[in-house]
Amino acid sequence: MINTHHHFFHSFERNRAALDWTKLTLIEWLDLIYPIFARLTEECFYHASLTAMAELIKHGCTTAMDHQYCFPRRAGTRLIDRQFEAAALLGLRFHAARGGNTLPKSEGSTIPEEMLETTDAFIADCERVIDAYHDPGPFSLRQVVVAPCQPVNCYKETLVQSVALARGKGVVLHTHAGEGESAVMEARSGQRTVAYLEDLGFAGRDTFYAHCWELTPDELSRLAATGTGVAHCPEPVYLVGAEITDIPAMDSLGVRLSLGVDGAASNDNSNLMHCIHSAYMLQCLVAKTRKHPVPAPATFLDYATKGGASALCRDDIGRLAPGMAADLFAIDTRRMDYVGTRHDPLSLIAKVGIGSPTDLTMINGQIVWADGAFTRADERDLFDKAEQALAKLDP
Ligand SMILES: [Zn+2]
Secondary structure (H helix, E strand, C coil), X not given: CEECCCCHHHHHHCCXXXXXXXXXXXXHHHHHHHHHHHCCCHHHHHHHHHHHHHHHHHCCCCEEEEEECCCCHHHCCCHHHHHHHHHHHXXXXXXXXXXXXXXXXXXXXXXXXXXXXXXXXXXXXXXXXHHHHCCCCCCCCEEEXXXXXXXXXXXXXXXXXXXXXXXXXXXXXXXXXXXXXXXXXXXXXXXXHHHHHHHCCCCCCCEEEEECCCCCHHHHHHHHHHCCEEEEXXXXXXXXXXCCCCHHHHHHHCCCEEECCCCCCCCCCCCHHHHHHHHHHHHHHCXXXXXXXXXXXXXXXXXXXXXXXXXXXXXXXXXXXXXXXXXXXXXXXXXXXXXXXXXXXXXXXXXXXXXXXXXXXXXXCEEEEECCEECCCCXXXXXXXXXXXXXXXCC
């Protein structure tokens, strides 16, 4: 399984009583969360990444893309490097989406000064991490994605230069779009986000956007026409109370769909198995109000496998077949939890849900998790070190 949208560092901000989406506006939430982000150190980013990666692997995820957009100055310049280090420790196939924000609050963004970068610094570091880590070869375990955080928090120039860099280097492009900012973009630029990005050259088969829940039918058609993909993140829809993404419409148009758990600040877990179940159930909730039928439960597993591979422009992962990377997970269904569920194994995850970790997760032919333990690291040791790093974060 392939997770296509996450913010690993959010794992250190989850399950906090003060951060209650049901009582806060977005701006109030941002005002509470950014001071926490600004205190994060390099060690926090490293251990938060290990925390998210570990949970993903335990629940069957074999490839993950992380959209790391937070670079507080006190955390230094090696955050992506430490993420690759964390992925190598656990054996995860990792795509680092180098994010960034350039537009100051004084010009309409929501980003505090200590988290801003210049376009030049952002592009230079994207180029550095591509040159240092991006491996385009078969079965690659390390790739880089150019991913300015979101159009509403970046100068146009940042987006234009991101497109030029990504196309020049042959890497994937990613950003947030259609998650409540389209009207702001229209007021500011005269165009809603999807049209704005397309005019800058951002759309294409090497691009995918996170969320897209507020897109109009015309905008969905533009995604299909340009081949632009979507990382659908169902669990923030519950927590933030957003509109329910019209997955049947996207599917019927042939939009390339993948699934993301999203950051733990708007989804308090990093469990892609759970996310498949949520995505399916959420569509069932509104099925009678939709023009198109809900895709079959097994299709939601496809989004998390073949769809993820398509989003990341990979033809060597996402399917079990000769010649593909040996990435898989296994669940022993000879348990009371699964009595009566054998009729339709492909629908099991979406329809029934899997409540416990896998029995085995294999990545690139290596067993990285089996029988309740990581094979390359001691879970208790990982836990203790993560909690120590987290304890230093809270004043
Ligand atoms: Zn996100």
